[in-house]
Amino acid sequence: METIPFNDLNQHHEPLRDEINIAIQSVIDASAYIRGPHVDQFEAAFCELTGRDHTVSCSDGTTALYIAMRALGAGPGDEVIVPGMSWISTSETVSQTGATVKFCDIKADTHVIDPASLEQAITPRTVGIIPVHLYGHPAPMRQIMKIAENHGLWVLEDTAQAHLAKIDGRMVGSFGSAATYSFYPGKNLGAMGDAGAITTDDPELARKMAMFARHGGLKKGDHQIEGINSRLDGMQAAILNVKLPHLPRWTKLRQQAAARYLDNLNGVNSVKLPAVSTDCEPVWHLFVVKTKNRDDLAAHLRDRGIQTIINYPRALPFLPCYSGQNNTPEDFPNSYELQNTCLSLPIFPEITDAQIATVVDALKSW
Template identity: 45%
Template structure:
């Protein structure tokens, strides 16, 4: 049996008629940049997510940068974020001219340890970017409470948490804004780079939209300098089709994750992901912790099972951040877990016999 880490081909086959029609319509109308397909997706996403504004961008990285720039974050400022995430979260802080300040992860849920945030706040701190990693919501109410205490912005990185919930409120709706990636492998993925941001703040939405479109809402009427970060018509049309299926897909991801956890239960070799109380984990990734991780990964590869590591190095220990001179003791949980975490195949199209084959293969490795 051969099992890919993500099976976008099967997803396409299941939606082939709708996807092909959407692509064909865009090409027929040459609606490649701007136009009705962008408007349709922005309105559709905002409506389904229950927010006032959704601003589409070229990718998820840009959406973080655009939010921070529109909030006036710049040189001399500091922004707090988590030690274990994709580099987009931190590099956009630097791109704004600010300094990323890292916080270790919670040992149980792998999101930012909210109990360690307050000690990192200084007079230069302007915002906190919690990352709802793997689809797991942070302790976002506690983070928001800390931010309110110090008059800081909360910008939620929702690149892996489309439609995750905490106390029945969706990821991205607790802070001033939420950033999304629609990279092909995401729970809601385009067929190329794509992203967007949500906010209920009218002024911020206007600034973000303007900044993402060369500083102009009307062509040649530039009120400021901005950047070129536009979602294209093809990706918008594809995402509009897929958006109709996101709730069904999320339910299937949760179901598949439960299947894994049930097979692994009461096993000392595999630590399965927990789900925070009062939350809906959308399971962008199903991440286990194991000993002999690299040997296990090689073993699974030989059995036709593709896995991944998210992420092999915590951000503070990348060469890009060597100037910060962090030590292992600064982020002990992140550093310890980096040799243990392993992401297993998880997607709506994954069948039970495939899940069983993967899980039993892992258990057989430790016999």
């Protein structure tokens, strides 16, 4: 029986093996381990690809959120609004700044932040909003920006799962004050270790973020403020430089795979298929279906060699680390429903039509 993996990084990297080896060797030859020319090249290329003026590379997508929020001024006494479903990075970094995490619910269909719930969560202490382009589907940025403008709030787009996703042809990451990216190996653009970046069009914000990420100074020994150590290393940058030009093609392949799933599963009533807003072009970091009998479906697929994952088994408001907030399912009904029903099917650029057909048949036979 063929195993259909959830993702296959060996297959993903195989065609680039020689180029990646050469790139790694060039870092060693130049002893360019921390920042250096490979990092400069990556920052310039990422600006070009995303259309932003500034890219501040850093160690990972979690620290990217922390750096951006510190530069935006989040701190004790402030509240920052985060959607109920995301990876823990989106909320834990709010607390790390000293600010308080305030959750709002997600939309029932597209699973991104719900503007109505967001508006209800705003208090006089609210300073910012972190919309997450969850699973690669854009958050409703136009509505969010309107709300933010009305209340004088900053917006930081968590774009960890949504490199190159678009709303009406405009790339996500271009709406808020800044956008954070993860290059965790399994992301749509992944390094071979941890890596991340923040993009912005605001030169002063870019300067502050770069300074904070590099011990508070842009020149050695010149510490204008106390910062942290969060630098993209030369190896990861060199690998990302090899991979970056392929991202648009990989994105198209993900979109084609998702379209095939959606076409072939149309009319299958046992699972709810992911919805797409009419103005959005998702990039399908994950393909998430919903069913009340998730464990049974996962076992059925496992028996047929198909790997699945749950992203994520507990919505943020219900994690033990937030038990002090006494959140109830009634407060965040859509986040709660998603945590109990979501199941991510295999999706990656190299997934074949035959593999998708196998997954579709397995779903139909369930």
